[in-house]
């Protein structure tokens with residue numbers, strides 16, 4: 076298939092339904108694209124065996140021909156971040172701790188895609204336990220940005236972003252606890268959708284910070300994200316925090332005319348690349364011309380976003396990661412003297428530096444002496460932040476912000492400045508702390524030829540409204556996708 080790399084998931088699925096493309100051919104095209112560039116980009120931690128992929132594509136093709144499978148995803152290849160369990164397939168979370176782990180069950184989100192006939196190609200690289208913004212904390216080495224392989228694709232779902240941007244698969248799943256879908260999407264010229272908390276089941280997602288973790292999508296356009304929403308969203312008896320799909324209540328297409336969009340200027344004060352700021356105001360002008368009202372607002376509590384997020388995320392992580400003790404499953408040290416030495420050595424050797432740092436911070440803020448001063452305080456601050464967002468959403472439909480203060484950094488840059496890396500999550504963590512939805516969308520390239528993304532944030536349940544609005548009103552006028560794999564051709 077000549078144009079495989081340019082097709083959206085919808086158009087590929089439609090061709091398979093119409094019989095102009097065979098699912099086995101589509102799978103072969105995916106494998107050929109991977110063969111060509113994976114060594115350079117390192118999107119995957121595990122690729123399923125070729126015969127397994129082709130056999131499954133053959134089965135799906137036969138069912139499509141018998142008209143048993145009519146889903147728009149039947150035969151469409153996809154990739155999954157390596158923190159979502161798939162039965163029988165290694166699921167490492169980018170960590171030495173789980174380097175030998177093969178789950179016995181499949182996460183609900185992945186199962187729904189498999190049931191729709193989508194073809195799983197492999198598990199993608201990620202920051203260890205989803206802690207990071209560049210895939211550089213992966214035990215297995217970083218992924219590279221297809222626009223410039225000397226740069227990071229972002230993270231923590233960097234491998235999933237690369238798998239779509241490089242044209243390996245038309246869509247992929249990632250997870251977003253503080254920006255890990257939106258930021259790599261923006262660094263790789265893609266649409267990254269962070270669903271409202273609870274909209275997609277977390278069953279089978281290896282936990283980082285459970286009150287903020289969501290499964291999200293990487294696509295080439297907002298239409299694919301909408302299609303995936305209708306497949307993935309919904310109440311799951313295996314996840315008590317999951318919500319009924321009817322929660323996403325907007326059914327009518329939001330017109331730009333009359334829409335109220337706010338730009339939170341206090342967030343922008345922290346420092347944003349002038350080129351990104353310029354694109355943001357250009358986007359605002361476009362939407363004004365289309366009839367929206369775009370005005371500035373003071374969100375409030377913006378200085379508290381990063382401290383609250385990292386205090387809560389580390390606290391939850393330290394509790395969630397307690398289960399990796401070298402006894403039940405996962406990595407176990409070879410030599411130890413007694414039980415506490417087994418715990419100590421297995422955890423010190425199995426976890427990388429960033430994960431250990433966060434466990435230490437989390438254990439500290441949850442300790443009896445400091446609980447009130449840090450953890451309880453962070454929960455109170457989270458409540459204030461939620462109040463600020465609720466107030467903003469009484470006056471505005473959506474908030475428009477950058478996704479990150481700059482474009483994709485060079486590999487190694489974040490390592491020199493871990494606190495600077497934390498600070499770069501300023502624009503994304505708000506939606507996680509408050510449970511809302513947010514979508515990052517590409518608006519163009521910087522002077523250096525790197526993708527720039529912007530973000531629309533909405534109140535919980537406005538997922539469909541934002542995606543539908545973007546479907547009609549992507550701003551800058553370039554064609555999507557931004558030419559996505561320039562380093563390969």
Ligand code: GLN
Pocket residue numbers: 205206207208230231250251252253254255256283388500
């Ligand atoms: N960069 C953020 C962190 O390290 C977000 C990670 C994520 O969303 N998984 O916590």
